[in-house]
Amino acid sequence: MIPLPNHNTYWVIPGQFMAGEYPRDADDKRSRKKLAGYLERGVSLFLDLTEPGEYGLQPYRAMLNELAAERGKEVAYHRLPIIDSNVPEPAFMRRILATIDDALLDGHTVYVHCWGGIGRTGTVVATFLTHHGQTADASLAQLADWWTKVEKSARHPRSPENDLQEAFVRSWVR
Secondary structure (H helix, E strand, O other): OOOOOOOOEEEEEOOOEEEEOOOOOOOHHHHHHHHHHHHHOOOOEEEEOOOOOHHHOOOOHHHHHHHHHHOOOOOEEEEOOOOOOOOOOHHHHHHHHHHHHHHHHOOOOEEEEOOOOOHHHHHHHHHHHHHOOOOHHHHHHHHHHHHHOOHHHHOOOOOOOOHHHHHHHHHOOO
16 A cells, blocks of 8 residues: 555545645644655645635645745645535536546646545545445445544544535435
């Protein structure tokens, strides 16, 4: 298995698509180390599901670009926000899925995240799996298995985090 940058991430497609928590914290030194870990795992496209300024989260795009430049790498950043604990409109989810699919086709390694990596991220991951042919039950079961290996699953035992998000996955039509 390809190593992960930290214990609050998981591979959806090993080496190609990773998901998890917000990749920065309040401390610049720790944040640089954390972001470098993603770059070392080959992540070249970050898909941010948070809203600008949400919970006082510090932006990381400039730091990410600086770290990538130091390593001679190119990195892309996209923000497609979903309100915390909520679900997007189906058309917006299709845009998120198209962004992931296009990035994968272009050879990017994708990292999808929200704040905690639980609700919105889990909703996107399970919907991605369903969109690509798994049943909703199989997608949610696969996500549940990956989630048990994430450090914060001991405090947050469920991903997606609420019934609304799970129902969204179950209602997804390709």
